[in-house]
Amino acid sequence: MVALATIVASIAAVGVTYRILSTELTLAKGILYIASLVVYNILFHPLRKFPGPKLWAASRLPWCYYQYQGRLQHRILSLHIQYGNVVRVAPNELSYNSETAWKTIYGQRKDEMNKDPIFRLHTPTGAQNILVADRETHTRQRRLLAHAFSESALKEQEPILQMYAQKLLEKLSHLSSEQHPIDLVAWLTFASFDLIGHMSFGENFECLDTGDFAPFVKAITVMASELSFNQMCKYWGLLPLRQLFIPRALLGQRQSQMRNAMSTVGRRIQNGSDHRDFLHYILSVNDEKGMSPAEINVNAFSLSIAGSESTATALSGAFFLILAHPLVYQRLVQEVRIAHSTENKITLASTGRLVYMDAVIRETLRLYPPVAITMPRVVPSNRAGGEVICGDWVPSGTTVGVNHYSACHSPANFHQPEDFVPERWMSGNDVPQDYVSDCKEAAQPFSFGPRNCLGKNIARAEMRLLFAKLLFKYDFEMQPGQEAWMDQKIQGFWQKKPLYCKFKSSE
Template sequence: MDVPAFRYQLLNGFAAIAGIITCYIISYAIYNVYLHPLRKYPGPKFWAASRLPWCYYQYKGQLHYRLLQLHIQYGKTVRVAPTELSFAEDDAWKTIYGHRKEEMEKDPIFRLHTPTGAQNILVADRETHTRQRRLLSHAFSESALREQEPILQLYARKLLDQLSFHCTTGPLDMTAWLTFASFDLIGHMSFGENFGCLDKGEHAPFVRAITAMASELTFNQMWKYWGIMSIRQYFTPKGLIGQRVKNIKTAMQTVQRRIDNGSEHRDFLHYILSANDEKGMSPAEINVNAFSLSIAGSESTATALSGAVFLMLTYPSVYQRLIHEVRSAHIGEEEITLASTHKLEYLDAVITETLRLYPPVAITLPRRVPLGGQIFNGQVVPGDMTVGVHHYSTYHHPDNFYRPNDFLPERWLAGTRDALPFSNDNRDCMQPFSFGPRNCLGKNIARAEMRLLLAKLLFKFDWRIESGQEQWMEQQLQGFWQKKPLFCTLKPVER
């Protein structure tokens, strides 16, 4: 065969393969749009045909904004991918995440996986989750919280001392300082070890890598969906690859030091180890749980605190009412305790409204419908479909909350929440710590930490946000918020 004839046949072969692939893609899209079991659910046709639009916005860190737009346009139930429905309503919380005889398992494609493969409480199957939660519940009980107050007070004091020292030099990046405090505190409570962020005024390497780890995980989930994990290094930014494996090793070393050396503090590991009988956790499970709790507990609290500072300073009337409540309830800083701040109704409302407008967990936590199917709003969703409540869309939907984009803590106060204009708010749809048997174990500690730190900061300093930061909350979201610096001028209160 001469060369021109060979080339002609080769080109014909490539054309045939390209034609087959094109026909498959078109047929797949047509099936998804017009024949798929979810075809009757509202949503844009392009999103129903392929997960490409979903992945595009996820890659850009803009998926939360786009899903909110879709929910406002199409309703509280939207088809956002060929096999996925997104919900923005309260009933879906109970149906998807509530107590059920047959649990809706986490979606196997978008399910989180630990770097070592061991199960932690965030990713575990039902049996393992029940066993681990039994052990961890002791560490998050009310009595444990009271025993851990000295640790909270210690790092609150360190934060105030550092801010008092540095505030004389000019505006401070409160995103950074609140992150330092949260990670130091949770590191002590998790491992009995101080990361040293507050002492040095800088991120420890482990802390600095948290955002990169979240982004790496987000990219890995997309590559897993498309079946291209083996070549993910060609699509994932180089700075993200391997961050989770690197940092789990650091956490494992820290856990082992804590076990070998012991601790005088009743940290999380104290409760895990003291109850670790034959039905307890393996060393690998202890490592991944300590690693995950230190990240989840610190990053989410730092995010909420940063958001609260931005919002209260952006709404002067809220700020004035807050400082009046905190300062009139305490004569001295030493009086500010977990018990005293628990009585501050307006501060608690500010925290709740912050969690609505700027939820630390703003994404969907996807679940898989059991094979028998599930009824949603009178319609059967077939088994093996992906469903979930999208936090950000639910909390910002105008059908769920009055003036959903405004910071209005009054909507949570006992004296005003049941009267107009807030009486029609769908408060049940807001579940910032998730819902059901897998809800956040640390929600009481998180709220207590936020109340204590904010109360002490408001008592100690007069605040002013620097100009040019009006759009601070317009951030990318890749697992965690990609937080920007938040510059504030602090001035110690003269008494």
């Protein structure tokens, strides 16, 4: 019995030793694999000749760290300043910040550079919308949506824009007598979302009516953060396990809000609308090559976010910048009030003639672009095996893109890039000599090429109308202590802070 026990103990010891050795061997293999991958990425990878920090070339960990911190775009800008107009920001990704790169990567091409499959996250239902669609689907959907964003449609939609602009003014008039500061970001967001909700779904979110964020509007920032976390999980192959890495408050927000959007679209189609909203134009030309119900749902959902968040962001940035620069504020207010004898005279046509306002908006979009991130593409496979970008050969399969924030803030593109100088966007002799050589084409706030922002005309029109009406009717004063308002994190969208202002009637 003693001998048998000794034998059993010996076998067990051997088993334990084997498992330990096996675990150590597996761990050693893992370490060896990671080490060899790091060595390959730094010394032998096809992108090894491109400048950038070795740590970023070795692994995507630095990229993910700054993405998680909400400071990726700021860090990429510093890398461009250090290394030039092209930087290797991950083992297989190059970041650009030049005018030429915009044209090569995003311009009209026979062999389109497709969106990076990891960045191109699927919609909550899996149906393709115009933001993520493949080339064929995108072309079909853009043809259908183009009617809703045409110049003639914009004129027909002006009553909707005027209605919500007037409602914003009325709501603020009730607050002006209280002499308490208001959060201008919140009220601009209320107006933008109510307006775009009406134009997308034919339904009012009632943010202006309640003076509060509707559940859908509240969820926008959370949904953007969820997308950023999903992207990082996809890079590491951890998307099926994302619930272990993504904060619980972020999980499932997109699916939940998508269900609400589908219900809203269903009501709009069933009940019709007295206004020519986006769905009116989509449905009026929705023939056999039209959109499926699933495509209509995801496009209405996405357009309501893209069309409102970006406008609210730009207007918030514009107000901060002019209030932080009194001479600009005075000149802009003077232009608006001289051009209009009464508030009712402010129209889309009249605001389109405000030259200085246009310069202020363009400078705002440069300093504080609503879409500040990179929209990555992949160099296509072709006979040549790659593409020449900014004079350098880039092999097929490489992820490339122009970083909006870096392009707009690069000293290689703009003189004194961190200064707010609307005059740089004027024409002729009105441009100060120091800014004549600015590379204005490097700033593309609505992106570039066949996939540029379809709603840019409506966005500009909404910004001009709301901006002009507010500046005509009220005098604004930013409260002290907000000088660093633009020091914000980015997770998909800018994580905007409140902008507290006092205001009074200009009459």
